[in-house]
Amino acid sequence: MKRTIGFVLSLHDEPFFREMSEHVVSRLQDYVYHREYEFRQIIYFPDDSCDYVYWVRSGRVKVTRVSGDGRELTFRHLFPGDILGEEALVKDSHRGAYAEAMESTVLCLLRADDFRRLAAEEGEISLMVAKSLCRRVIETEQVLSETVFNSVRCRVASGLLRLYQRAPNEEDGTLRVTHQDIANLVGSTRETTTGVLHSLRKQGILEMANRRVRVLDPAALQRVTRNAQ
Numbered sequence: 408m409k410r411t412i413g414f415v416l417s418l419h420d421e422p423f424f425r426e427m428s429e430h431v432v433s434r435l436q437d438y439v440y441h442r443e444y445e446f447r448q449i450i451y452f453p454d455d456s457c458d459y460v461y462w463v464r465s466g467r468v469k470v471t472r473v474s475g476d477g478r479e480l481t482f483r484h485l486f487p488g489d490i491l492g493e494e495a496l497v498k499d500s501h502r503g504a505y506a507e508a509m510e511s512t513v514l515c516l517l518r519a520d521d522f523r524r525l526a527a528e529e530g531e532i533s534l535m536v537a538k539s540l541c542r543r544v545i546e547t548e549q550v551l552s553e554t555v556f557n558s559v560r561c562r563v564a565s566g567l568l569r570l571y572q573r574a575p576n577e578e579d580g581t582l583r584v585t586h587q588d589i590a591n592l593v594g595s596t597r598e599t600t601t602g603v604l605h606s607l608r609k610q611g612i613l614e615m616a617n618r619r620v621r622v623l624d625p626a627a628l629q630r631v632t633r634n635a636q
Contacts, residue, residue, distance in 0.1 A: 421515070422488030423462050423539070427531045434529065438521045443513050450491075450506040450514065457495035457502060460522045463487050466512025467574075467583075471591065472504045481591040483543070484509070486573050490539050495519035496526065510583060554594055562593040563603040564631035567613070571622045580622040589620075607631070 418424045418432050418439065427435075441464060444450060450461065450468065461468075468485040482504065485491055491506055496519075526532045546569070553562050566589055570582050590600035604620070607613050612628050614621040622628060 418515070421462065421464065423490060423535060427535065431529045431531045434525060435517070435532070438525070439515050439517045441513055441515055443511070444508040446508060446510050448508045450508060451502050452505060453501060453503050455502050457492065457500065458519050460490065460492045460495050460517050460519060461506075462515040463489045463491070464513040464515050467509040468506055468512060468514075469509050469588070470504050470506050479591045480594065481588070483546075484570060484573075484592070486575065490536070492519075493536060493540070496523060496536070509588075550593075559593070559595045559599050560603045560606070561632055561634075562595065563589060563600055564607070564628050566593045567620065567622065568625065568628050568632060571625055571628070580625070582620045582622065583618060584620055585618050 418436055424432050424435065444466070451459075453472070463485050465487055468489075468491060470482045470485070470491060471479050472482065473479050492502075494502070522532075526536065550565075553565055557565070567582070570584065570592075571580065574582055586601045586604060587597050589604070590597045593600070604613070604615060607628070608615055610627070612622070612624045612631070614623060
């Protein structure tokens with residue numbers, strides 16, 4: 408179950424807000440609140456209204472779309488500092504995707520109406536949203552080109568490397584992901600993805616155990632992303 412946190416968490420150390428002025432952060436602080444989500448809890452469904460914008464304070468979230476026959480495509484994994492639900496800026500309809508907590512997670516929530524008004528009044532907010540969206544477009548274009556031009560081996564290596572570079576890495580390079588999570592992220596099947604992971608394990612590039620992948624040699628993983636065709 409989701410639980411609203413009864414005490415105030417400061418936004419000043421939050422990566423998304425760190426470059427903003429004290430004045431703007433203080434204004435935002437008056438409107439946001441925080442909520443805890445359990446592992447595998449759905450944050451929003453495809454048919455939900457776009458009534459909130461969220462930031463990840465701790466934990467991890469994935470945004471996915473599921474086809475009519477049950478196939479799942481993961482658009483992105485989000486880590487502390489990442490924004491999600493910002494489509495509320497441009498539409499009042501429905502989400503169109505799932506957002507799910509991949510571990511115990513704390514989110515910062517802001518009502519869409521308040522976010523649109525504050526973004527219009529404070530240019531710093533709009534600038535940070537624009538920077539976030541630009542980074543996402545660059546990554547999306549990279550993933551799209553990999554999907555078209557590269558082998559599954561290269562795509563798996565690239566997906567793992569992106570997660571490794573973005574994750575907090577508190578456990579010595581260990582990523583809490585399943586084979587299916589990786590397959591959904593790179594647009595492959597679980598079976599094919601598992602074969603690639605075992606190949607990388609045999610090369611000493613990574614270890615696998617208990618829904619975790621530990622990257623042992625990120626430099627070698629980087630070479631795989633360049634050389635596997």
